[in-house]
Amino acid sequence: MKTQKVDFDVVVIGGGPAGLSGALTLARARRSVLVIDAGEPRNAPASAVHNYLGREGVAPGELVSVGRGEVAGYGGEFLAGRVATAKGSAADGFRVVLEEGADxxxxxxxxxLVTTGLVDELPPVPGVAERFGREVLHCPYCHGWEVRDTPIGILATGPLAVHQAQMWRQWSEDVTLFRHTAPEFDDEQYEQLAARDIAVVDGEVVALEVTDDRLTGVTLAGGRVIPVRAVVVAPLFTARGGVLADLGAAAADWEMAGHVVGSYVPTDPAGATSVPGVWAAGNVADPTEVVIGSAVAGLRAAAAINGDLIAEETARAVEARRTAGRRDRHK
Structure with a gap:
């Protein structure tokens, strides 16, 4: 869909669940809204969206397609492309410049409203990136049910690996923790793992074994192959915050249990960034947000944006009324 306009009440940068939900809310509030989307959804490799009440198991592409149709039905517009930079202010307006090739x-x-999501920076093990979102997983609530009761391997790359193993043990009794490049575990952690029958294997994982386009095992540096049907990784969750940084809303380190595991752009509960007139929602602002949560965050931010615009419009109307009254008195 190609827009013929160039000036909008709100431009939404990013067309995933957060961006579409925000755009839908704004369009229903009778705002002129444009969604700019590069067409690179984070969950594209996944076959289904889970824990989305009323839409459980829907394909990610279908959810986006339906959402775009709903936004368009209320007058929202779309523009395919990637934003190169954004500048300006709430007082003077914002200018959003797209990369070469956009219509x-x-x-x-x-x-x-910026909903550009995050990038999953994966461990550099051959096969991990290629199978991420299929049998290489990171979120048990998103994928645990689909690999229940199968052999699951945890690829340990940091200090939270034991926590990951304990989480995934909820879905399978056959969990193996591959120590890979993680620091040595302490006695208490080994005791916790043993108490729940989680095996620990030393040595670096050098490859994933795939047979007939299905993950079948992991290969250790010494050549030993251990059968698994799923491998759990801990990506570094890096916010796609370039546009926000251009505007002055810099990303910050995101920590879990005292360890840096990614980055995010800080916002208030309604999604407002430190820059007046700029909101963020979804994974760019909260790396832990799942699809349904991102949609809620987009709605919440959109409501706040509409309220902010109403306040500005009211102030202008009051000033115009006062100016008209002063003119009448001087006639």
Missing amino acids: VPEVTASRL
């Missing part, structure tokens, strides 16, 4: 080189807006 429209730049657009302007009174407010911005």
Whole structure:
């Protein structure tokens, strides 16, 4: 869908669940809204979306397609492309410049909602990136049911590996923790693992074994192959915050249990960033957010944006009324 306009009440940068939910809310509030989307959803490799009440098991592409249709049904517009930079302010308006090749080189807006998500930086083990979202997994709530009661391997790359193993033990009694590049575990951690029959294997994992396009095992540095049907990894969750950084909303380290595991752009509970007129929602602001939570965050941010615009419009109307009254008195 190609827009013919260049000036909008709100430009939404990112067309996933957070961005579409925000755009739908704004369009229903009778705001002119444009969604700019590069078409690179984080969950593209996954076959289904889970824990989305009423849409359990829907394909990610279908959810986006339906959402785009709903937004368009209320007058929302779309523009395919990647944002190169964004500049401006709430007082003077924002200018959003797209990379070369977009149908429209730049657009302007009174407010911005950034929902660009994050990048999963994966361990550099051959096969991990290729099978991520299929049998290489990170979220038990998103994928645990699908690999229940099968051999699951945990690829330990950091200090939270034992926690991961204990989590995934909920879905299978056959969990193996491959120590790989993680620090040595302490006695208490080994005791916890043994208490729940979680095996620990030393040595670095050098490859994944795949047979007939299905994961069948992991290969250790010494050549030993251990059968598994799923491998759990801990990506570094890096916010796609370049546009926000251009505007002055820098990303911060995201920590769990005192360890840096990624980055995010800080916002208030409604999604407002430190830059007036700029909101963020979804994984760019909260790396732990699942699809349904991202959609809620987009709605919440959109409501806050609409409220902010109403306050600005009210102030202008009051000033215009006062100015008109002063003119009448001087006639």
